[in-house]
Amino acid sequence: MMKYVYLLLAVLFSLQFAVSAQTVKEDTYVDYNELLDRVLINLKKTQSEKAFVGSAELRNQTLALAPDSKAAIKSLPKPGKKELKGSQLFKARKDGVLMICKYFKAEEGKPERIQLYATATAITADGVCVSNWHVFMNFISFKANLPPADSLTFVVNLKGDIYPIEKILAYNQNADAAVFKINTGNDELKPIPLGSDLEVGESVHTITNPENYLYYYSKGVVARNTADHKIGPMGDRMEITADYAKGSSGGPILDDRGNMVGMVSTTHSIYAQNQPQGNLQMVIKTTIPVRSIRSLIQLQ
Missing domain, CATH: 2.40.10.10 (Trypsin-like serine proteases)
Incomplete structure (x- = not known):
């Protein structure tokens, strides 16, 4: 009798594992x-x-x-x-x-x-x-x-x-x-809340679409906060170490709580030899701080 009980338990465990594995695959892997x-x-x-x-x-x-x-x-x-x-x-x-x-x-x-x-x-x-x-x-x-x-x-x-x-x-x-x-029709989007400016060294996360690599996640830190006083507040920039590339423009920069603290803007590549460009040493990732986004919004 115990033999059949053990066999039944083994079958149930196998089925549960198969369902669990299938769920993980469906949730994790996207074509x-x-x-x-x-x-x-x-x-x-x-x-x-x-x-x-x-x-x-x-x-x-x-x-x-x-x-x-x-x-x-x-x-x-x-x-x-x-x-x-x-x-x-x-x-x-x-x-x-x-x-x-x-x-x-x-x-x-x-x-x-x-x-x-x-x-x-x-x-x-x-x-x-x-x-x-x-x-x-x-x-x-x-x-x-x-x-x-x-x-x-x-x-x-x-x-x-x-x-x-x-x-x-x-x-x-x-x-x-x-x-x-x-125009969303009858659909409701899942908006990302706006957060607050970050200091150098704080963690950041990105979700962007670089060169058809859709929904690419990357993590880094704020490397530098810079300002252009000739432009004024709209010249403020946040440089980060999280990775992104062309196609990522407009993607969110997120804090550890999932709030949008910036937006992807540009990159600047530093080469050991500029003419011709050779021996890539570093890529500076420049983003727009959330304060600039807020400045374009008027809450009613």
């Missing part, structure tokens, strides 16, 4: 290439359900916006207070990180295609997001020329849901920051 492949298909479906603002119209709207305008927002989520481990932080905040994509029409023998070119961060559930001024430069600067094949710019979340960009609400070139609104 990001498949996600990108679905974007074009989902775009076609979304276009039949929601109105998209074309690049030319979006630019006309933005050029009519006063440079000192602020984004009117009813409320922001309260900052988190509980310290999180890296794995907990990623799970808690990844859905608030978005991809900014462009749709290119077919031309000169090239098929229609989708290009992921930047990152954005949701800061309200109803679709207010932040990214860089340089990401939206073509819609803001009167000097920029819109590429003829650049027909649509939109946002995609981790599930592959597509949201049209409705309008840019506020921007500042010196701060390299822009606040914009997307």
